[in-house]
Amino acid sequence: MNGAPYTVLRTRGLAKQYPVAGGRRLVAVDGVDLALDAGRTLALVGESGSGKSTIARCVVRLVEPSAGEVWINGRAVHAMGRGSLPELYREAQMVFQDPNGSLNPRMTVRQVLHEPLRLHLKLDRERREARARQLVEQVGLTPAHLDRYPHELSGGQRQRIGIARALAVEPDLLILDEPTSSLDVSVRGDILALLLRLQREMRLAYLFITHDLQVVRHVADDVAVMYLGGIVESGPVAEVFARPAHPYTRALLSAAPVPEWGVTRTRLRLAGEIPSPIDPPPGCRLVGRCPLAQPGCSAARPPLVEVSPGHLSACPVTLTAGDRP
Amino acid sequence: MTVPLLRVDGLGGAFRRRDGGLTPVLHDVSFALQPGCITAVVGETGSGKSLTALTILGLQPSAFVRRSGRILFAGQDLLALPPSAMRAVRGRRISMVFQDARAALNPVFSVGAQLADVHRLQHGGSARAAWDAAVEALRRVRIPEAERRARQYPHEFSGGMAQRAMIAMAALVCTPALLILDEPTTGLDVTIQSDIMELIVELCRDRGLTACLITHDLGVVAESCEEVVVMNAGRVVETGTTEAIFTRPQQPYTRRLLAASRLDAAAA
Ligand SMILES: Nc1ncnc2c1ncn2[C@@H]1O[C@H](COP(=O)(O)OP(=O)(O)OP(=O)(O)O)[C@@H](O)[C@H]1O
Ligand SMILES: Nc1ncnc2c1ncn2[C@@H]1O[C@H](COP(=O)(O)OP(=O)(O)OP(=O)(O)O)[C@@H](O)[C@H]1O
Ligand SMILES: [Mg+2]
Ligand SMILES: [Mg+2]
Numbered sequence: 022m023n024g025a026p027y028t029v030l031r032t033r034g035l036a037k038q039y040p041v042a043g044g045r046r047l048v049a050v051d052g053v054d055l056a057l058d059a060g061r062t063l064a065l066v067g068e069s070g071s072g073k074s075t076i077a078r079c080v081v082r083l084v085e086p087s088a089g090e091v092w093i094n095g096r097a098v099h100a101m102g103r104g105s106l107p108e109l110y111r112e113a114q115m116v117f118q119d120p121n122g123s124l125n126p127r128m129t130v131r132q133v134l135h136e137p138l139r140l141h142l143k144l145d146r147e148r149r150e151a152r153a154r155q156l157v158e159q160v161g162l163t164p165a166h167l168d169r170y171p172h173e174l175s176g177g178q179r180q181r182i183g184i185a186r187a188l189a190v191e192p193d194l195l196i197l198d199e200p201t202s203s204l205d206v207s208v209r210g211d212i213l214a215l216l217l218r219l220q221r222e223m224r225l226a227y228l229f230i231t232h233d234l235q236v237v238r239h240v241a242d243d244v245a246v247m248y249l250g251g252i253v254e255s256g257p258v259a260e261v262f263a264r265p266a267h268p269y270t271r272a273l274l275s276a277a278p279v280p281e282w283g284v285t286r287t288r289l290r291l292a293g294e295i296p297s298p299i300d301p302p303p304g305c306r307l308v309g310r311c312p313l314a315q316p317g318c319s320a321a322r323p324p325l326v327e328v329s330p331g332h333l334s335a336c337p338v339t340l341t342a343g344d345r346p
Numbered sequence: 347m348t349v350p351l352l353r354v355d356g357l358g359g360a361f362r363r364r365d366g367g368l369t370p371v372l373h374d375v376s377f378a379l380q381p382g383c384i385t386a387v388v389g390e391t392g393s394g395k396s397l398t399a400l401t402i403l404g405l406q407p408s409a410f411v412r413r414s415g416r417i418l419f420a421g422q423d424l425l426a427l428p429p430s431a432m433r434a435v436r437g438r439r440i441s442m443v444f445q446d447a448r449a450a451l452n453p454v455f456s457v458g459a460q461l462a463d464v465h466r467l468q469h470g471g472s473a474r475a476a477w478d479a480a481v482e483a484l485r486r487v488r489i490p491e492a493e494r495r496a497r498q499y500p501h502e503f504s505g506g507m508a509q510r511a512m513i514a515m516a517a518l519v520c521t522p523a524l525l526i527l528d529e530p531t532t533g534l535d536v537t538i539q540s541d542i543m544e545l546i547v548e549l550c551r552d553r554g555l556t557a558c559l560i561t562h563d564l565g566v567v568a569e570s571c572e573e574v575v576v577m578n579a580g581r582v583v584e585t586g587t588t589e590a591i592f593t594r595p596q597q598p599y600t601r602r603l604l605a606a607s608r609l610d611a612a613a614a
Contacts, residue, residue: 236609279565280604
């Protein structure tokens with residue numbers, strides 16, 4: 022593979038709705054377009070419950086999208102038959118948000134790591150074992166951990182087994198859903214360094230879901246900010262973090278605590294209740310909570326508009342006011 | 347210095363391996379929780395933070411063999427209590443938000459029903475009042491449309507919502523003297539995380555709650571905690587006020603941890 026840009030993942034109009042009581046619909050994901058090139062990292066951040074994990078699950082068809090397209094390595098994932106999904110898992114792997122629920126409690130770590138090597142890479146026993154040993158060491162554990170069951174590991178150890186399992190088949194696309202949330206800061210640093218090294222060596226593409234904005238700044242090239250099922254702002258990380266254009270992004274950035282003594286920060290607060298994704302009203306998703314809301318904001322959903330090269334925001338108010346920090 | 351609400355004193359123990367041998371995990375773990383304060387427990391993954399917390403509640407895994415130590419809670423050694431007395435302490439006097447919140451919820455009952463059940467168990471009253479209290483608790487942890495959400499099942503909640511439901515259960519439906527939170531905010535975006543921490547701070551101030559916060563987020567520690575316990579490899583390496591730990595760390599491990607918390611600086 023050469024160094025030319027090559028799109029590993031693309032979604033168009035991706036949507037997921039869940040039926041809820043009373044014949045209503047919960048809009049978990051509402052028309053999301055993403056593009057991710059080989060060797061790059063796209064961070065997905067945003068409100069809890071805004072649909073990040075749902076996007077991740079739709080991309081690898083663990084959840085069936087209600088509408089929209091998903092393309093991985095030029096293959097129409099949305100149109101694939103269930104029977105051919107195993108081929109997809111050779112190319113795209115996922116690290117789950119909840120490492121407990123995603124590891125079979127009756128399998129040892131060795132069995133967990135051998136399985137994808139046998140199914141997808143068809144390695145013989147000896148080569149599987151060598152690779153499994155290499156993987157546990159890469160994530161900072163030891164071969165002694167291979168004999169453990171998930172309940173015999175700490176939270177952070179389990180999380181690293183989830184990462185090792187996903188790396189096992191050397192996928193082109195790795196979807197990481199909160200992969201470092203249970204790790205102490207020094208192991209977090211080591212795991213991020215490992216991911217960055219593998220990315221350089223193998224041009225891996227990462228879709229990186231996290232609430233840790235420091236991690237975003239450190240590993241991601243681009244960031245997409247989600248609120249209530251939709252992307253409200255996206256662009257290169259340095260640009261979006263330095264000049265956030267959307268009021269939600271500004272509130273988010275101002276709420277991040279700083280790991281230092283005596284730092285006081287001014288938190289930009291959003292007023293009111295977090296709105297419900299059930300039958301959301303038309304217009305801007307933030308309207309009831311936004312300090313800058315105008316009468317026009319509740320009329321129609323504002324589209325993403327380019328505010329500077331590659332930097333998109335869905336807030337017409339900050340755009341016209343020229344109100345840039 | 348006031349009398350601590352809880353003192354872990356010389357706690358030590360090992361895991362029994364399947365081959366019958368013992369692997370030591372906790373070595374002389376000692377620290378104290380001052381009443382009305384939030385104490386952070388930080389440190390290496392796998393260093394024994396969750397295990398120590400579970401032992402306080404008498405919920406340690408069966409393979410864990412305790413070899414030494416006392417846990418004094420309001421003057422009583424919890425480790426010497428018979429199981430029935432320990433059950434009375436758990437939930438009522440000490441409650442915990444577990445590291446894996448979703449697994450702690452029962453998948454076959456609605457979230458509201460589980461909270462209401464615990465409410466009736468602890469406070470009695472009518473089913474209606476218990477349900478209202480459950481909904482109110484969900485509202486206070488910023489779950490939107492709490493009334494409707496209460497009727498949903500755990501798998502219909504996002505990761506962060508399940509976490510908030512467990513916080514509602516342990517901190518609001520239960521009204522404990524001591525609340526232990528094991529990584530309670532990892533799945534939450536920073537705006538909701540800040541709201542939750544403000545809620546905990548408020549409960550400490552208004553209700554005299556004592557909290558023990560196990561976390562990897564040193565930003566939350568610097569902002570909301572009064573005291574810090576640093577653990578590494580099954581030992582307490584350092585304890586002190588948050589200011590002392592951040593500005594005058596004594597141990598090399600603490601210094602390394604603080605340096606690693608600033609990713610950009612650590613990489614440079
Ligand atoms: N199986 C389901 N049935 C009904 N609703 C669901 C289901 N799965 C998810 N949802 C809803 O879809 C929305 C998006 O959930 P999702 O898990 O994608 O959020 P998230 O952005 O990953 O949040 P978090 O940061 O808290 O993990 C939420 O409102 C959630 O309650
Ligand atoms: N049932 C078990 N059998 C053997 N070892 C175990 C068992 N449960 C936990 N351990 C080990 O005990 C040590 C302490 O685990 P504990 O869960 O307390 O760590 P922790 O400090 O909470 O870590 P984390 O930050 O990753 O959650 C870990 O090294 C873990 O591997
Ligand atoms: Mg999620
Ligand atoms: Mg733990």
